[in-house]
Amino acid sequence: MKKDWISKIGVLMMSLTLAVTGVSYANETHPLKDGKAMIYEINGEVRVWRESQGEWVRGQEGLELSRGDRIITSKNAMCIVWFDPDGKDMARMQEESEMVFRNVEPTEAYLKQGHVLVKLDELAAGTTFKIGTNDAVTGVFGTTFEVIKKGPRTCVIGREGKVRVFETKDGDAKAEFAPSSWWQGQGIMGR
Numbered sequence: 001m002k003k004d005w006i007s008k009i010g011v012l013m014m015s016l017t018l019a020v021t022g023v024s025y026a027n028e029t030h031p032l033k034d035g036k037a038m039i040y041e042i043n044g045e046v047r048v049w050r051e052s053q054g055e056w057v058r059g060q061e062g063l064e065l066s067r068g069d070r071i072i073t074s075k076n077a078m079c080i081v082w083f084d085p086d087g088k089d090m091a092r093m094q095e096e097s098e099m100v101f102r103n104v105e106p107t108e109a110y111l112k113q114g115h116v117l118v119k120l121d122e123l124a125a126g127t128t129f130k131i132g133t134n135d136a137v138t139g140v141f142g143t144t145f146e147v148i149k150k151g152p153r154t155c156v157i158g159r160e161g162k163v164r165v166f167e168t169k170d171g172d173a174k175a176e177f178a179p180s181s182w183w184q185g186q187g188i189m190g191r
Helices: 001-027 179-184
Strands: 037-043 046-050 055-058 070-073 078-082 090-093 098-103 107-119 129-132 138-139 144-150 153-159 164-166 173-176
Touching: 037 046, 070 078, 138 144, 138 153, 153 164
Parallel strands: 107 129
Antiparallel strands: 037 078, 046 055, 046 070, 070 098, 078 090, 090 107, 098 107, 107 144, 129 138, 138 164, 144 153, 164 173
């Protein structure tokens, strides 16, 4: 009985060692460099237009993204993009979304259609993170927010912190709001 208990602990310790080794190996396999973004997780069909190569490729985990790259998620698909090695700054594209990276660092992305959830921990001093659509630009300096582009409207939902939204058609039209403000319509542009 005692041997059986000791062998179970041995198997558990070996499993934990393999799990830890696997995690560190995965991080060594896909190191994230400055000025780059990386696809961290995919569920469903995701396509990526590689601007530098001038071709479409199948999205896959660990694929580095650069300026000009475009991601398209199909129906029932999602894609998580990391902007730092620890995943503190990330964007989750929902199904049927299309986003172009105009720049990676500082991040400037254009959401052509769909829904993206952005979570930012602490951006380096002087850096910004912007998600634009044809009628609004959302700029933040460390927060969690969502941008939804459907038809002629863009909806921005602040989850944490403050979000600034600028309407692209009228440079003076802007809103700054906290998480509950969007219920009053402050985050909806293109009405």
